[in-house]
Amino acid sequence: MRKRIVPEAELDGVIRLKQSGVSWLRIERETGIPRRTAKRAYDDWERSKSMEELKMARTSVAAEEFRRHLNDLVEMARSVVDSLKVPDPMEAVYNSGSFVSVWNADTGVEEKEVPGDRQARRQALRNRMLFQSLRDHTRDRVGWERLRDWEEARSRYLEGCRELHAEALETVRDMLEGRDGLRRRIEASAYEKKAVESMAAGVVRCLWGWAQAGNRDEGSIAVRQPQHGVESKEVVLGGGGSRTVLPFSDGGVADEVAEVCKMAAKRLWEKHRKSLLRNMAEAAGVMEKRGMGFERALDGLMLRPMILRTRCDLCPA
Numbered sequence: 001m002r003k004r005i006v007p008e009a010e011l012d013g014v015i016r017l018k019q020s021g022v023s024w025l026r027i028e029r030e031t032g033i034p035r036r037t038a039k040r041a042y043d044d045w046e047r048s049k050s051m052e053e054l055k056m057a058r059t060s061v062a063a064e065e066f067r068r069h070l071n072d073l074v075e076m077a078r079s080v081v082d083s084l085k086v087p088d089p090m091e092a093v094y095n096s097g098s099f100v101s102v103w104n105a106d107t108g109v110e111e112k113e114v115p116g117d118r119q120a121r122r123q124a125l126r127n128r129m130l131f132q133s134l135r136d137h138t139r140d141r142v143g144w145e146r147l148r149d150w151e152e153a154r155s156r157y158l159e160g161c162r163e164l165h166a167e168a169l170e171t172v173r174d175m176l177e178g179r180d181g182l183r184r185r186i187e188a189s190a191y192e193k194k195a196v197e198s199m200a201a202g203v204v205r206c207l208w209g210w211a212q213a214g215n216r217d218e219g220s221i222a223v224r225q226p227q228h229g230v231e232s233k234e235v236v237l238g239g240g241g242s243r244t245v246l247p248f249s250d251g252g253v254a255d256e257v258a259e260v261c262k263m264a265a266k267r268l269w270e271k272h273r274k275s276l277l278r279n280m281a282e283a284a285g286v287m288e289k290r291g292m293g294f295e296r297a298l299d300g301l302m303l304r305p306m307i308l309r310t311r312c313d314l315c316p317a
Helices: 008-019 024-031 035-083 089-094 118-138 146-177 182-189 195-213 251-272 276-297 300-309
Strands: 221-224 233-239 242-248
Touching (some): 008 024, 035 118, 035 300, 089 195, 118 300, 146 182, 146 195, 182 195, 182 251, 195 251, 221 251, 233 251, 242 251, 251 276
Antiparallel strands (some): 221 233
16 A cells, blocks of 8 residues: 655645644544654654754854865965065075975975874874865966976075085184284174174075175175174174174284184185076075966966865775
């Protein structure tokens, strides 16, 4: 025997009566629908309602999760762009191993093992998954293969920084040896322990500034009188926000230090301005160009529509 289908209008009556607390026997008398049929129809409606509510709840959760996913990817893109900068020449020497840690072998960059505790490793894993997700969403619009160009240019630049720093340190030391007792007087007068190394660092900073400007500026090595002392002086190497400042309690020592740094910088400039420094400038130019390209491609105004139109393995269902 075929089961009776309760029409929607009659089902509405059954629902109103049942939700008012009426028994199935009374519902049968008032509607003319057999109580078993009415009960079955009511139970089917309740299950359907529960499924619809569950579907709506899941849709709401998925929407919120996708919003978080999108924001995570935008933040990841910002981190990648911020990492694609030309390192300060001295930062490059002392932190040559640091770069965008989320890159993996698929980008042409060797994946680095992240040291530290379990939480740090989990965060590193999460970053790598988000970076892969970012690439999946933008694969057709962002030329990720250009990261190889950036990394190759960065390697050339770092190699030049290390070579230049080593030669600057050797040159400064050689010049100090030719001046009777100056190194001893520097150690006695300097306010920092590794003054000679700082002199070399300042020389490198000046050379890099000259290479970027295309000409030598002797004014980037100067001596100034600080306000806190009559006898003390400071040697300032470099310009703008990228400077090395060496304070000395003996003003005469500061004058001699500035003279040594000028001579060392001039010698290295004449030796390397058409070779090492030019190669470093060219590598920095590639890094800056590629970085600007990724900055445009991964801008939030461009990135959000790309993410909304595409999917990845981390996208909420």
